[in-house]
Amino acid sequence: MTELRVVDVVEEQLDAVWEVRIRSFGPGGDRDEWKKNALTFMHGRFLGVVDGDQLVAAARIWPFEQWWGGRRVPMGGVAGVVVAPEYRGRGVGSLMMRAVLQRCVDRGYPLTALYPATTVLYRHLGYEFAGNRYKFSFQAADLRTLGGKGTAVRKAGRADADLFLQLAGKNHAARRSSGPLIWPRTEIESWLEDENNFAYVADDGFVVYNWSDGDLAVDELMAGSEETARALWATVGSGASIAKSVKAYCPPFDPIHLLAEHEADGDTRINRWMLRLTDAPAAIATRGFPEGVVLEADLRIDDPDLPANTGDWHLSVADGSGSLTPTDSPNDALRCGPRGLAALYAGTPLAALRGAGLVAGGAPTTDAGLDAVFSGPTPYMLDYF
Secondary structure, rough: OEEEEEEEEOHHHHHHHHHHHHHHHHOOOOHHHHHHHHHHHHOOOEEEEEEEOEEEEEEEEEEEEEEOOEEEEEEEEEEEEEEEEOOOOOHHHHHHHHHHHHHHOOOOEEOOOOOOOHHHHHOOOEEEEEEEEEEEEHHHHHHHHOOOOOOOOOOOHHHHHHHHHHHHHOOHHHOOOOOOOOOOOOHHHHHOOOOEEEEEOOEEEEEEEEEOOOEEEEEEEOOOOOHHHHHHHHHHHHHOOOOOEEEEEEOOOOOHHHHOOOOOOOOOOEEEEEEEOOOHHHHHOOOOOOOOOEEEEEEOOOOOHHHHOOOOEEEEEEEEEEEEEEOOOOOOOOOEEEHHHHHHHHHOOOHHHOOOEEEEOOOOHHHHHHHHHHOOOOOOEEEOO
């Protein structure tokens, strides 16, 4: 084995990436479609590891934004992480992921998130679980009778991409959402022009759904009022004569759980996702915090893979905003590594973090304040990437 090097993947290496992908995940998907999509990650968002001229690992970075506390935070979504079987256990994955973390910093993503195939590698590099992706199953007949007939609903298409982004933004800001992704506009356009998707829009909401194994599946439904929620869910439920169930990606606190007559079926599926802060001051400065909550606290962060995060910091939160500035840390500063910091950012209670050994020290009276400023609606995602 020669010296391993991290490189930017180029088009000529995509066949090699595909081969490693097949050996890592098994056969599946259309090769030409995969290559077409992969080309959009060129120019800085597709990294690989080579042994001489042989590509042995790769990973892609999505240019996302993510809602945190009702505000948009740039986030690098890490996907397609593959390592050739004969190179596993040799530090190749760690080498590549450290390069991914630095690339996220370089491209201005203060956060990075992923769906892990294994937790060992990612926890070793500072990722921690932050939220879930939920899929609920409702009776279609329940949804059909929800009403909302006084709300105008029209068919939507590619030209409505900006409107969908505006409506989602308005609703997530009002709900102080944490976790949902903001996809690039081009991806929204492709989503809306896909003939397999059915999209409808009202003045303050929208829905996109499709057929799935004889049932209906809701990709996303966003409503700014009760009447719009009733109208959009009833639109989906109008297929009840054929589809008995409607599968829906939505948070566990979505109003539909209060509107539907019957409880969602017990086959709820959960995919857990992990988070890491790559630029701690920027991650704090760009997220939202609860209005009316004020906190001054000191943190000591030890981040061996991203040393710019390491040091003594003062956390200040007021008027819905926060800042993290260098300070001379007192003896009672809360001490944490990147895993503890990511979990704290996502609202994990301090008692749980202490119980897992992810934080230590700090003034006992500060724990309640930290819980208050990082609390909020449960973080969730609607999309798998």
